[in-house]
Structure formats: C-alpha cells, structure tokens
Amino acid sequence: MGDSFDRELEDLPQALRWREWMGRVEAVLFASGTPVGREVLAQVVGRDCALDLLIADIIAELADRPYEIARVAGGWQFRTRSRHAAALRVARGDEAPTRREMTEREALVLTIIAYMQPITREAITRVTGKEVSRDLIARLHRQGLIARGPRSPEPGAPYTYVTAAGFLEAFGLDTLRDLPDLEAMQDAGMLQDEGDIGVPVGEE
Template identity: 60%
Template structure:
C-alpha cells in the first residue's frame, strides 16, 4: 500500500496584508520560536524562510535582544547562527533545580592547552602537537576531545603514514561562544603584544575565551589534571 504524501505547509512569509508594525511583530515571534525550538544554532538561511524578502534580519534580531534584556536568557550568535542561552548568573540555580552537575564536563589544563593549539594551528596532526609541546600528546587526550565533540578528524597530513590532522568543530564554536574562527583572538597581535607565545601556552596562559569550560555557563574550578608521565 502506497504511503500518503505529507501535505506541504504553505507559510505566508510576506504578510503583505498586515500593517508594518504588526508584520514586524509577527516576524519577531516566528524567528524567536524557530530559534527556541532548535537544538543547534539556527542559520540566517533557515530564518529567511519564515520572514519576508524585505525583512532585515539583523535589525529583527536586535529588537528581539532588546526585549530579552532583564530576562534570564539571551539570544547569542555562535557557530554561524543564533541560539537561546541562559545567562551565566543563573547557572547555579539551574543545576540546583536539576539536582545534577553541569552537562558539559570542564576541560583539564592539558585538554585546554591541546585544544587551543588545534584551534590556532589547524589542521594539525597529533605528532605535530607533540613536537610543539615537546612531549607526547596522548591518544587518550585526543580521544577525550573528540568525545566532547570539540575536535574532529580533518584532512590527511603529508607526513609518513598520512595520519589524520585535527580541526575544531561547530560544537567548539558554540561552547566557547565564537561565531566563527575569525573570532579567535588574533595570534599575531597577541604575540606582538607579548601576551601569547609558545612559552606562555606551555605555562597554561590562555588568551581571552579559552578558559571557558563549556557553553559559557561556568569556568573550570577543578585542580589541574595531572598529565600522563612524559606526555599530555
């Protein structure tokens, strides 16, 4: 028996029959509802499906953000799209109500160091990371970062054996609050200002944003995880 085709939903995106003010309010409601219902950042292309062709999405988002001032959640730009996020001040209340620890595991110092190096020098293979730090970067540490979804296998390295090089992911951007990799603190400017260099990285001095443990809720207050003997 043939399956019935699902009826297509026709949405009036233009709303030409509405007065301009009511049309704008309806667009605001649609955009906020789509973002609220999504499990990942919503891109401009997706939002454009529910508003008129002449709608300025940037102005619309700005108006939504203005309305959310003073609310316990906000609209943020991450990973090439928009998402709702609870404000940091309410993290303890959320965890207390849920009766559980934060969902995102804080990064150890070793993980933060390796993740920062991957973010700045990607694509980069594990052997290259080991050379950079002067000690072996363990497979377990790389596996842990992959399990968290903040890095993934990228192109093959030209080194003997053609190992995979690693790159950061959209999850990395979302958890650290970056819209794109262009939002990373400029490494050359940091080096010129004496705020970043290999010695500082090895000493665990992170540029702004890299001390975050996940999704902007709270930092890592754990003692530094001890590195493996002879490695990270």
C-alpha cells in the same frame, strides 16, 4: 514549506508584519537545541526582511529576561544567562556543571588545534615537546570539540584535526576569527612564546 505558509504577510501593516516576523524567528530559535543559521530563519520571514535588525529588536526585548539570544557557530541560539547557572544546577539536582572541566594539558592541545588547524597529532607533540596521546585526542573528540580533518601529505598520510562546531558553541564564538589574539593568550599565561602556536587562523 507548504504553499499555505505566507512569508511576506503583505496584507498586514508594516509594524504588525515586523512583529509577526519577530515572533516567528523567536519561536524557531526557542524550539531549537542547536544554533540556527540565517538560511533557516530566512524561510519564515519575508524576502525584504532585514534579519539582523529583526534579531537585534528581539534581543533588545529580552534585555531584562533570564535568557538571551547569542550569535554562536555561524547562527543564533537561545541561552540562559550565565548568572543563573547556579540556580539551574540546583533545580536539576546537579552538584557541578555537566561538562567536565578540561585539564591544562587538554586545554593546551585544544588551543594548538584551534590556532594551527589542520594539524596532526605528531605535529602537536612537536609543538608541546611532550607526547600527545590518542586518548587525549579521543576525549576532545567525544566532547564534540574537535573532528578529523583531511589527511596530511606527510609520510603515512596521518589524519589531521580541526575544531568542530561544538568548539564554537562551548566557547560562545561565532567564527574562528573571534579567537583571542596570541598576545592576549600569552598575557593570560596560556602560552609561553608566540612561536609555540604559529600563525593565527585566517592569516598567512
């Protein structure tokens, strides 16, 4: 960023400085099609700016607007509120949401990867009791929901799979620690037994 860019705005009264910082952060988020991290936003505000409070003020101002700022995948992103999804589809001429809905089988495999990552395709097969095809893994990969992880120490060193940033974005999660607990998943009818998934992310 060039030397001419004044981050600190020390010549402005505190209230005006805060408003200018708010405008800068909002502009950066508005212009980005992907979540913007703290380190990027920190480049357009002063060193002493409380970024979380600043964004909270922007969110409050947008309370009555058809869009919002959401915390997603470790950053912030502008999103249209869900209640306007149908209107957007009509305006675009879409008959259905652009993202293909997952099958129950795909959702189960994605859930297992989310909770047990890194995990191999063979291990997923053992958990589900049914063969998990390479095509199914490839479909989740093409949607940006999963990615290849490190190779497993198992014989043959197969690839493992992990969730990708697109997984957090698709489900509106900030981090994997925002995943629902296993009991909630069981109550929703997605899992039959806690042993089917194992230890949640972040626990041993």
